[in-house]
Each structure stands twice: as structure tokens, then as C-alpha cells.
Amino acid sequence: MTSATRNNPARAVNGGVPEPAGGTSSRRRWLAMAVLLLPVLLVSIDNTVLSFALPQISTTLSPSGTQMLWIIDIYPLVLAALLVPMGSFADRFGRRRMLLIGGAGFTVVSVVAAFAPTAAALIAARAAMGIFGAMLMPSTLSLVRNIFTDRNERRIAIAIWAAGFAAGAALGPIVGGFLLEHFWWGSVFLLAVPVLVPLLVLGPIFLPESRNQTPGPIDFPSIAMVFVAMGSLVLGIKEIAADGVTVLSLAIVALGVAMGVAFVRRQLSLPTPMLDMSLFTRRAFSGAVLVNLLSVFALVGFLYFASQELQLVHGLSPMTAGLVLIPGLIGMVVAGLGSVPAVNRWRPVVVVCFGLALSAVGYALIAGATGSLAVLIGAFTVMAIGIGATETVSNDLIVSAVPAEKSGAASAISETAYEFGAVLGTAVLGSVLNAIYRSKVQSGSGVDASAVDTLGGAHETATGLPAEHASSLIASANDAFASGVGATAGIGALVMIAALGLAAGMLRSAK
Template identity: 40%
Template sequence: METSTAIKAGRREWMGLGLLALPTMVLGLDLTVLHLAVPALSAELQPSSTQLLWITDIYGFMIAGFLMTMGSLGDRLGRRRLLLIGATAFALASVIAAYSTSAEMLLVARALLGVTGATLMPSTLSLISNMFTDPKQRSFAIAAWMINFMIGGAVGPLAGGIMLERFWWGSVFLIAVPVMAALLLFGRILLPEYRTSTVARIDATSVALSLVSILAIMYGIKEFAKGGETYIALLTLAAGLVVGGFFIRRQRNLADPLIDLALFRRRAFSTALGTQLTGLLVMAGTQFLILQYMQLVLDVSALRAGVLVVPAMLLSIVTTLLAPAIARRVGHGAAISATLVLGAAGLLVITQASADSGLVVATVGFSILMFAINPAIALTYDLVIGSAPPERAGSASGIAETASELGLALGVAIGGSVATAVYRRLVTPGTLPDGLPPDASSAAQETLGGATEAAADVSGATGDELLALTRDAFTQGVHVASVVNAGLVIAAAALAAVLLRRKGAQPGAETAEPVEQPASDPASGQLPTPS
């Protein structure tokens, strides 16, 4: 039931949405831009292999670890205030990273970028929920917010390449500085301030438990994805789950918990969260495998492989913007379920790709998956935010973003593990060509990349036979992983159809008390004063 506070947003809110798009795009860009700079920074800073791995991964780890804490902190401290503090710190950390003189200094700077980045993501999303109280406008605003994150991730390699063509490796980090400066300059003008009416101190023990739990789980998942030591990955995952259990138990006993577990009892919230995690899991795992398939099986260059996924991104932008209008007609549950089923169809198309001529089939299948799943994820964000009380919007945003990070990590781990298991079952000493050197045989049994390098060192028919065998094995691994992912998507579609069957599927909530009391005239671009 709509309340009187669901006033149409004015000019100020739409301009504010454009401003919030900037840090969102930068966060997506920062996840990918470093990859191009690795060779240059390695030559200058000479990090060890372990340091280089942590320089690459620590940013995502720290974002995931602090998202829930920062979302809850924004509810208490003020969402605009936290956003501007985070923007200032992110700009300073970017400058430190750009002018780092050692691997250790860069590692610390990347960790700071992750912590400060965690303040930006839930702040932008929760502010959108307060600026756009009308459900129709909020759905579109959240879709636009999500698109900017997608654009940032896609533009990252291009922007980084341009900077590296003209400047030193550290210049890729300075892209964020003018963006954060614009946010600081116009943030107080265009963005309203919101925080809960009762300000309580954040429980430090809960912060520590959530951080340890999420970091341990993320590290364990990534160890699986990278083919690291299995026992280390299992122990880390187990430790993370145990600490997570203590965290949940503590939240139940606190008068003002870090996250409100009652949110998970809201059917729309919990169903949307699970669907969102599943969708991102499937997309991340499939993209991880498809790009390897294009490059290692079909011998497509990295640049061409990147270009081939651009149409999928463009289609995703269109369908994501159309999704809110479709959901208003048929309901969120039906729209999410239909798009997920279409995504499963795209995965089944991928299973028809062959080891010698599957480029068009794989590209079409992946494009169907992308333009089907992305609008579903945008709708789940809308449900998560819309089903939470306004005073808990920051906490809900942090939970949603944490689920997203876990979904991305799980996707690569599960997809990679399934494909690797199939590959190693098919590539054995008994199936490899006769006369293959022991080192080449060992490398070929591990990964397709190792097999490709081994084949280059083996002349004649043996090398050709090795490539044919291993490429076919990897392709079959992609097929099996696609079938597994299709099963996950179909299951999520069925749950969404049943649990979100009520049109809209968004419970009403009381409006939080704003700190500032804006004017009540919508034409003025100000938010109304809640009654």
C-alpha cells in the first residue's frame, strides 16, 4: 500500500542520481583497470609473486569484508556524510596508489581503496532508495545505478589502456580523483542527508566477526578457483563459516545489531537476495569459462574476445532499463522468473559450441544469458531495497552488495571447478598421445593453458593430437558447467515464480526521519518532509 510519502522525484533527485552514477562507475572500473597495469608495475616495483597476487585481490577482499559494516554505519552516521567521507578517503588512497614507490606501499593503498570503496557502494544505493520513494521511479533509478557499475567494469580496460599508452602505470589510479572531486563539490547541493532517528554505537565485536568471516570465506572460495591447496581452502572456508555462526548468534542477542536478521524473514527480501546471488554466480562463472574457451580453444585474441562480449553488454543495458516497466505490468516475480528461464536457454545454447567452430554459438549463447540475467538482478536489487524499512536501507544495501561479491566469487570457483573436473577426467596418461615428455604430460593434465604451452614444444602430429584432445576436453567441461548453471537458474526461476508471485512483491515500510527538512514542493527538486 502506497503512503503519502511516495512523492514523485524532482529535478534535484534526477541530477543527484547522475552524480551517484559517477562513483558507481569508478568502483566498477577499479575492479578491472589494474590488470592492464600489472606488467608495468611489476617491472618498476618488482613485487614477489605473492605480493602481486595480494595487490590484485586485496581490493575486492576489503570491499566484501566491509560492505555490511559500512551499510549499517551509513544508517547511523548519515548516508550522505559517509559517502562524502568515503569519497575523500578514496581519492587520497588513489593518489597514494598512483605514486607508490614499493610493492608494500601499493598493497596498503589497494587495501585502503577497498575499505573506502565499501563506503561508496551501499551509500549510493541507500540514498537512491530515499531520493526515489515512488516505486516506479525507484525501480528505474536502481536499474540506471546498476548499469553504471556494468559500464565501469567494461570501460576499465579501455580507459586503462589509454592511460598506459600516454602515462606511467600509476596513472590508472588517478582516474578516480576528478570523479570524487565532483562528488565532493556537488554532493551537498544535490544529495539529501538521511540517517535513523535513534543513533546507536556500532558493536565493534560484530564488525570484527563479520570482517573475519567474510574475508575467510572469500579467500577460501578464491583458493578453490585458482586451484590452490585444497586443504587450505577447506580450512579457511570452515573457519569463515564458524566465525559467521558466532556473528549471527551475537546479532540475535544485541538490542541494536549490525545487521537486522528480521530482514531475512521478509519473503521478498530473502528470495530476491538468493536469486541475485544465483544470477551473479552463473554470469561470473560462465564469463570466466567463455573467455578462456574463445582464447585457448578457438585461438581468438584477448582483444577480439573482449570485443565479442560488447554486444552482450549493450543488450544488457537496454533490457535492464526496460525491466522495471515490464515488472510493473506482470509483477516482479513473473518478470524475474521469465528472464531467468531465458538465461537458462542461453546456457543450453552454449552447450552446442564445438572445439573447432563454436565462436558464433558461444557468443550468441553468452549474449542471451547476459541480456536476460542482468535485468533480473536489477529487479532483485529493487526488491531488496523496497522490502526493507527505509531506516534499514543502508544495512540492506550492504547485505545485497555482500551477496553480490560472494556470488561473483562462487561463480568462478564453481564453474571453474566443474570444468576442471571434467577436463582432468578426460585428459589422463591413458588418453594422452604416446611419446609425450613427462613434463609436458604433467602440464597437459593440469590445465588447457599448460597443454597449449606443451603442444608448442612438441613438433608434428603429437602436438596437434595433444591440442585436439585437450581442447575437446575443455569444451566438454564448459558444456557440463553450462548445464549445471542452467539447473541453478531454473531452480531460482521456480522459487521466484512461487515466492514472489504477488504482483510487486514489495511490502510497505515506514519512512525514516531525514536529518534535513527539505521543502515539500516536488517541482523544486526537493524531497518532501515525511509526516
């Protein structure tokens, strides 16, 4: 092995053959970072854009209620279930190779989804998108880990990586609203083509290949176990969020827990496990994973009620609702980039705890003044600044706590925490909000209570009522929703305070 390869493991490929000279120049590294932002932007846009297309999909494809749920849920279910196996495969077969396979597959199935003739075909395409999406995200973060070997440079790169998520979340409602106003529902899926085709062209040029030079054997039982474990846990939590605690939902969660325990036991018994469980004995690693999960829990839970309040209570269009959140998303980007010089001056635990404290303040502002548009925007901005700093530092701690050859698996754990946090945020905080809303809303005489089961349903029902009854129903629904938001925000603030305590204890020695 050459000295250049020894000094930069990211350049080592099969047989120890190094990348071409110049592959480690500063300019080339940042060009590679620009290429890696493409799939990050796409996946984050895709997370928010589908919800705006659902009304048109419902009208055009006439899915059943169950099919509509599966159109939404099948992608995150498959994605979450496959992140760890795909991260392990990326370490084994090559992170660039896995990224490009994922990009090509995601592009093709997105086109298929755009022209799906039936709801069943759309569900199948969304499942395939989950498979290829699971190839994309761990590969991007693990490539960042291997391309940027200097810690300070890597922190900047991870801040930019995290900023890509924030930018995509901001663009989702805006781009989606524009497309749906001018084109058919399938146009939201075609976004993959102009984003991922440049990745497929530029990736082989600017991204160096890297992989684990001494991988263990492929362990298919472990793959099956983690697939069932993660898929069952995500599905069970979603079932609880939708229908409350039932025997079926508890059985699904129990299956996920049991299979997760079996997976851990198997990894501990294997000489070369698919996932090195000893990573979790490192307090900095496990603490950063928890912080990552809880930060996303807070962000997604906030957006769950904020999107409804902006559009239904304040009457904003989806595109305008996206625009008013831009100050917060800009704050998230700036805070992520600003966290890099901050951790050079203060220890990571200080920056993370400060970010979590800001997130708690954001929730507390909402709890103290529900219904105010200015407070909502200000609270989101404060929270977003906190999460921008927290997510950047926690992701850096996760990938920096492991050897470069294990970066795919570590990145997959980070992404799994992100997906699981998103599911929990919607399920837990969304369930609390919905339960309080249903207990307080008054449908009035002559109106079926089930028709006002959600804030959107109440506003839709009001359009067919006489003016006096309509205004009374909307006032009751908005007040009930505000009560739910206040309680939910209080819980969110407490969760962030608990996260701060965990971070203070577990990240104390992190560097």
C-alpha cells in the first residue's frame, strides 16, 4: 500500500489500489461534497412533498382508506427496516457503488411512481423507493466520513450535509405547491430525475470509492432479523398513533422488540457481526444517537401541528406555509455551520446542551401563547437554531466515534435514529394532540361527530353548513386544536429538557 493510501483510507479500494492523484485536494473534496448534497436534498424534499399530493392522488386513483395509508407508510417502513443492512453492504461492496446503485434505482422507480395507473402500483413503487433510498442515505454520510479525514473539515462538511436536509424540508412545500398548481400529482415524483441524473454523471468523477478491506461474511439471518425488528416497531408505533393502543398494535411492537433482542444476541455471538454492538458501549456514540433521535422527534412533532395551524387556522396556502417557515430553516443552516467554530471553542457537550435548551424554549413559547402566528414563527426559528447546532454536532460524534471502515454501519445507525425519531415525533405528540382535540371539539347539532374528528375534517364540514353554524364549529375546532397544541408543546419542552440531561451525562467526555 502506498503512503498516500495509508494516510487517507478513503482512497483505498479493491486490492489497495488508490484513487487517482489529486483525489484528496481541497477543491476535489468540496466538489465531492456538492455531489453528495444532491441525494440529501432529494430525500428531504421527498419526505415533505408527498403529503401535498395526497388529495389529487385520492381523486385520480381512488384508493381505499387502507391503500391511502400504505401509500404514505410503506416508504418509511421499508427505509427504516433496511438502513442498517444497506449501511453494512456499503462498507462491504463500496460506498460510492452503493450510492450510485441507489441513485439509479431511485430515479427509475420514481418515474414509475409518477405514472402509476393504480393505487396498488403506486404502493409497490413507493416500497421500491424505500429500498433504494436506504442505499442512498448511509452512503452519503459514510462517504463524508471517509473523504474528509481532517476533523474540522469534516465538521464543516457534516454541517453542510445537515443543511441540505433543512433546505430540502423548506423546498418541499414550495416546490410541491408549485408543481401541483401547474401539473398532475405524479410531477412531485419526477423531481428525482433532474436531481439524481447529475449524481449518476458526476459521482464516478468526483467521489472516491471506499470500503472495509476485511469484511465478514454476509449474514442473511441478521438481515432478516433487523428488517422484521425495525419494520415491526415502525408499523406498530404508526398503528398506535392512528388507532390507539390495541391488541394488534401491541403484538406488532412486541414482535419488533423480540426480534430486536434476537438480533442483538446474534451480533454479540458472531465473530464478525453485521453491526458491532460494542459501538454502543461508547458513551459518546450512544449519547449522540439518542440526541439525534430526540432532536428529530422534537422537530417532526412540531411540524406536525405547525403545518395544520398555518394552513387551517391561519388560512395559508401550502406554498405560503412553507415560505413563512424559511426564517427558521435559514436559522437551522446558519446554526449548523456556526456550530463548527463553536465546538473549537467549547466542548461538544456544551454546544449540544445549548441547542437542546433552545429547542425546549421554542416549545415553551408555543405552550405559553398558542394561536399566534408571530409566536409560531418565532418559536420555530428558536427551535430550528437549536436543532441545527445539535444535529450537526451529534452526527459528527457518531461518525467520528468509529473507525473509517465501519462508517457505513455508523451512518446507518444515525439515519435509523433520524427515521425512528420522525416516526415517534408524529406518533407520540400527534396522538396526544389528536386525543385532546377530540375530547374538546363540539360538533354541534345535526353534525356527525366523526366528521369533525380532525381539524381538517371540521373545516371541510363547515363549508357545507349555514354561516352561523359554520363559524361556531370552526371556533370550537380551533379552540380544541389550540388546547391540544398547548399540551403537546409542554410535553415537547419536557422531552427536550430530558434530552439535555442525557446529553450532559453521556457526552461529558466527548471531543
